[in-house]
Structure formats: C-alpha cells, structure tokens
Amino acid sequence: MSEIFVYVEHFQGIVSDITYMCLAQAQQIAKSNGGNVVAVLLGHNIELLSKDLFADEIITVSHDSLAEFTYDPFAAVLAKIIQDKQPGLMIFGDTSIGSDLAGGLSARLHLPLVSFCKEIKAEEGKLRFVAQICGGKIFAEGDLKECTSLVTLSPGKFKAKDGKTTTTPKVSAYSLPAFEKSRITLKEIILPSGEDLDISKEEILIGIGRGIENEDNVSLAKELADALGGELCASRPVIDQGWLSTSRLVGKSGKTIKPKLYLALGISGAPEHVESIEESEMIIAVNTDPEAPIFNIARYGTTENLLDISKELIRSIQKVKGG
C-alpha cells in the first residue's frame, strides 16, 4: 500500500483534535494494509507542532506566506506535494479549512474526493469509503479508486488520543514551491466576545432546535431551563434566526459541550451537532420523529411534542423539588 498523507490543521499554535483523529484513521489503515503514515504540516514557526503527531514521517513546509490559512498558497503547496509524492490517500479533517482545500484540490488535480467521510475501511488490501450523509440518516459505501483519493473525515469514529505519540517521527522539510500571488488576504481573526456564558462549562443544558418552531416558544424552554437550574443552548438553525446568541451554538461551528445532562428539544441529531455533544454524561431527547438520529446517541427519549413535554416537565420538576 502506498503512503497515507494526513493534513495537519492547527490554529494559534495548537494542532486541532481532528488532525489526531485523522492520524488515528491513517494508522488503522496502515496496520491492515501496510504503508507509511505521513503528516503534512504547513505554516510558519511550526517546529513544536510536530512533536506528538503519530506518523512515520512529517513533511513540513515553513514560510511566512503560510503563517495563517488562506486558500491560494495552501492549495498551491499541497497540489505540488500531492503531484510530487502521489500518496494513495490524503486525509483532511472535515472542517472549514479541510473542506475548502480538499474540494479545490479534487477539481484542480482531477482526484476523487469523499466528503462527510465517517471511515475508510481497509479490506483485503483495498480501501472502502463510508460516507455519512443526509444529516446522519444515510450511509453510502463504495471502493476507492487506485489513484490518490482525497478524504474529509468527520469526527466520531476515531479518538484523538490514538493519533498521538511520544516519539517524534522523522521530519523532512519540503521547500516552498513557486506560486502566484494570493488573491485572498487575511485581515483579522475575530475571537468570540467574552460576554454571555461559556456553555462548554455548564452542567445542565437544554438545547433547542428547529422543532421549537418560533421565537415565542423559546421562553417556554427558558422556563424549563430555569426549573432545572440549567442554561439554554441551540442548534444552528435557531442561532441563525437570532433567537439565541452565537455563543450558545453547539456543534461544528460552535462549541463542544460536556454537561451532566443535555436535554435536546426538537433537534434532529445531524452529525455537525452530534460531534459536539458526545461527551455529555446523559442525553435525553424530545423529538416527534422516531427515526431522528438524535435517538441513536440519547439514553432516553420521547416522541411527544416538545411544547407539551416542556410544560408538563416544568410541573414534574417543581413537584420533585417541592417534595
């Protein structure tokens, strides 16, 4: 088996967890089918980032034009490396950086791409992709072709700790290829403002999804949160409507939560949401669709209407508290 490349995503001096998950996936393939795992690290002043990457080799490209991610230089450098080294597979995290790069490289280099990839399975020397689509409701599988395939891997199947090592692998510097002037410039990184609360630290969270239907119903969920001594958070459609502040977004574009209790009201359980609630100690889901993927991760569930349940639950909690 040829080499398995993993793109190393990092932000402000920290390698993203998804990169370690990609390395864990790559290691699993290498174990069954053979082949080396190669981490590809682009940036500037990145020496320290390579120390715990579980790979046989690390290719680094360090230059100040790569100090922060913008599409043009990163795509140009990766295109050159892929053409040069022709790996069997190149794995990116399914993130806002990984999917921009993998999509562009697929078109530029005419390489197949698997996005929403849950897992690459190594079977008798061959590789099969498993993509999780339609918000987690459907899986699609097929064989990967014999050329370099690009993959954006979603979190879920592999653990970050399995992509870490204590022995620093061989590092080889790759010289910066020539590329045209970037058409994109980074102006500013805007960190979320510190106002409002940090949902990643809350112990009791009531998550509201599109099933809440309209803004007026948010107050009922708030009443329930108050009764439980918890806080409200939400899935993306609710945040997009502006019904709760962005700091309360749970999921891929928001925060990861680890509460003792997560009560999910009218949330379908799309992968982009689920990836950030998996560490909750107990999930109770309220969803009228018995097939909703949220029930695959919840411990308890009900298919009753969330408004009816919320009203009744406020009463039940008050009763339990009272007596």
Place this chain on the structure above:
Amino acid sequence: MKIVIPIQLVPDRVEEIVINKEKDGFDLEEIAWILNEFDDHAVEQGIILKEKTGVEVVVVAAGGEKSDEALFTAAAKGADRLIRVNVDFSTEKVNNHALAKIFQTIIMEEKPDLILTGVSNHNGFDGAIGALLAEYLGMPYIGYISGVDIEGMSALVLKDYPGGIKAKMEVALPAVLGISSSEKPPRYVPISKVRQAMKTGSVQEKDGDIDLAGGLIIDRMYEPEVSGRAEILSGSLKDIADRIAEIVKSQGLI
C-alpha cells in the same frame, strides 16, 4: 456588477429518504426534493447585497421543473433573472462534480463578478459545489462564510472557524463564496408573492450534460445500524414528564 447564485434541490430530511431496490443509491422518484438550506442562505445574502449596492442577481437552479418554486421564491425576494438547468433530479443521477461543470458553463456565459452558493449539500459527498466550481473557473474560493460586503473590486468576508472564531478575509473578484449563513436569516415571502412572480416572471431554460466521472461510485447505501438506541419513554405526558424528572433527580441534578 453581477452576482450569480447557483442553487440545487436536495432530499427533504424530514421526509423518509427512500433507498432504491438495488440498495446502491436513492430511489430518486420517491424522494421529496426541496431547496438546499445553505443555498437559501446564499440567495438571501445575494439579495442583501443587491439592497446594499444595487448589484444584479441571477439565480441558476439545478433540479428540473421542481426547482421553479425555489426560483420564483428568489424572484419574489428580489432576484433579477432566473435560469433553470433542465436536469431532473427525480430521474437522473447527478453528483457535485457534474453539477459544478454544468454551472461552470452557464457562469462562463454570464461573466459575473461574484458567485455565491451554499457551503454544502447534505447528500453531496464528493465535495462542495463552490470549491469545485471555483477551480473549474480559475477563481479563488472561500467557504463557510457568514457575511459578505463588496468594496470596489474585492469582497470582504467572514469565514467561520470552529468555536465561534471568525476570520475576516479580503478576496479579489471575481470569486466564489460558499455561504453557511447569510447576514440575516432568509426572509419569508408569502405564497401570494411567489405566485405573482410565477405569473409575471420568466425562467430561461438551459440544458446540461451530466458528466458523473469526477464523482464516486457507491455500491451500498443503507440506514445506520444503531447499537445503543435511546429507551423511548412511554405512557401519558404526565408519566413521561415524571419519569424524566425522576431520572434527572437520580443523577443528583435536582
């Protein structure tokens, strides 16, 4: 200045997503097709830019006649021109590589300054349309966008990173942007206005050749086998609520 917004239909996830008899793809005819949610945001962002700067907005839809509703809804919101690609999703298999090529041809004729499209579609697992399209057109691409402003011949955009972090970037036009959320939520238009747009407006039709070669071949499609499904609580509303309260109490949380 001109903005082109390519949009497409996707299976409605709220309805049952039917798998074909061969178990290697969707049962296209049985699927309820609706506008891709992120494309709806792209349309909204285009209309917001039109309101701010007076740009011309052209919406190009793939999905066949079923996409007319999405097109005329866009017209009712303020889109100037509508183009429909006659590729019928309920009979023809497509993938994002094929669609990107079809959109490429139309966009090359239209010569827009900016292309806005949804950051992804939940059934498209061979890459996002925007990223593919940008490369086919030789334009820069930025995905996961939650805000766009046009300043001269460049666009100032906000790109989302995990954890609520945003990167403000400037991109030279023409460019392709993958929208994940419009500055403001997509506006609601009453059905009467959509009907009105249907009566008075027109759709330009284009044929598209489907070239599936860039995509993936699937040989197995299935619903996830679930290991630990939730225990579904039964009984009256009161029984269920009491049970939840009990569970929460047993966790020492109230």
